[in-house]
Amino acid sequence: MRIGELGEFGLIERLRGRLPPPHRGTVLGAGDDTAALRPAPGKLVLATCDVQVEGRHFRRERIRPDQLGRRAIAINLSDIAAMGGEPRHGLISLVLPPDLEVAFLDAFYEGAGAELARHGADIVGGNLSGSTGGIVIDITLLGEVDALRIVRRSGARPGDALLVTGNLGASAAGRAILEGVCPPAAPPDDDGPLLEAHLTPVARVLEGPYIAGEGLATAMLDVSDGLAGDLGHLCEASGVGVRVFADRLPVSEATRRAAARAGIDPLEWAVGGGEDYELLFTAPPGRAEDAAIAVERHTGTPVSLIGEIVTPERGRRLIWPDGAERPLAARSWDHFAGG
């Protein structure tokens, strides 16, 4: 069955039965003019939104609808985590071609709902609309954070250490494999983690609030545009420069092997690739090692010390062990560049 046959209200009715369990703060979920939410006393409400456009951010033939649902939620979870906050409520707006199969929508909602439910968040509203082109997904996610614990991107100071969770470049490697730019591994199962990193990235939902709650970070943001691009945002917001040590960048063996097959330097993916959804944060110099150990012990996620914050005049540089340097140029993914 196609969604055009079921119609807007038929679809809403159908989806209403598939929502994750309500959050304790939800006074009124989907179904009235608006949702009504009871904010936790003393906390700030966090609000973010992110759009995924078919043909630009994803291609229907390369990602299953349940993966697309998980992915669309995860990139918003990542933004909430990067402030040190916890996710609470999602609103899902979908613009869909009328000839789309209802099964696609069911699977999308299942993936999105499961990803929210896994972190205790619910779906409190949204919108379904017919498209004259491809699919457009817009998710708004609300979260909460202790007002005294929120971590902005503007707090980095010269002397701070620069740290990152997990590893970088795997998402770009996965994308390169999907796009045929990188030959698949033999056996192809070896590419599984790279494809997953790209298709269904894992937001650092535990790590962000832990880093914030323990007061470990002076600044934090998530790596969505790519290390170079996001470091640019951090440096601009904080009014600082940065030195990143090339040999410290955490790049997985699978990513290195894929880069070798593609005939490129894996650092290209680690520095410029983007969509890693790792957390990039700064910590006072004497406390960086302890912060890395504490995060890993508490969450199981490794943290790497990859650089240092310097004065703005010293710019943003990538440094090799032999002393060679190059500017960390932001090659941020521009959503108006060719699809």
Place this chain on the structure above:
Amino acid sequence: MRIGELGEFGLIERLRGRLPPPHRGTVLGAGDDTAALRPAPGKLVLATCDVQVEGRHFRRERIRPDQLGRRAIAINLSDIAAMGGEPRHGLISLVLPPDLEVAFLDAFYEGAGAELARHGADIVGGNLSGSTGGIVIDITLLGEVDALRIVRRSGARPGDALLVTGNLGASAAGRAILEGVCPPAAPPDDDGPLLEAHLTPVARVLEGPYIAGEGLATAMLDVSDGLAGDLGHLCEASGVGVRVFADRLPVSEATRRAAARAGIDPLEWAVGGGEDYELLFTAPPGRAEDAAIAVERHTGTPVSLIGEIVTPERGRRLIWPDGAERPLAARSWDHFAGG
């Protein structure tokens, strides 16, 4: 200049200079991973979103970009007002063809920003993305309401009176004129109010919180799908039936004249047209007249008593003075029907 030439970050920088003044509850506006908002103590947070798709909800040749910005905000303001709430913060997601003129975006933001600022609300986030088709606009609006004053659509009881603000059918008349279904007036300026009603509807931002704050309503929602469709939502949520008196429906002289030119009964527009963004509410029988007078006195907006809530077995009927009846069939605007 076209937006593709300026790029995502250039556009964001440009728009950042054109935002309405921040709301006092905004701790952190656009520019970090998320916005951070301080909820007012003791209030509920309201959240709603609404999508406008080019070719389905609007046509670029029929609406100026500043009008489109005002309209996109107004339909969300209307949802907040229908809960009895006040608007606080907007997030604006735009999916745009790269060849769109930057001037279009400037004007859109000016319209949207002015409409929010007029009601003390600000813009705290959003998203810009390239489109592979037409323009898609998704606005999320956050508001607040006193927890004891929120008005749902489920509170109507048999015996309650049914009331509506302003008048009905003007938006449908304006749409018919724009679409050439209705011949223009001579002189065409006479159509001005009808075109405005359709292009830049006025949300009942003062009326909703007043009705809620004074405890005048047992149920309320806004007329977006059309009187018949929205009454259907109210009746389903409340488990009631309704009798609407055809001769009580408030239809302006301009709407009646346009209907005469189009050769149709103006009630068709008033009952099935939709996009009126008036508030439809129910009040206990003995208090309805006083409620109507109080709203008009306080806000200047006339309120009409148009029907009564009955038991569900009696269905949903439109009644003429001569006793003739017809079912109030929901002909809700279905966003998956032809564009």
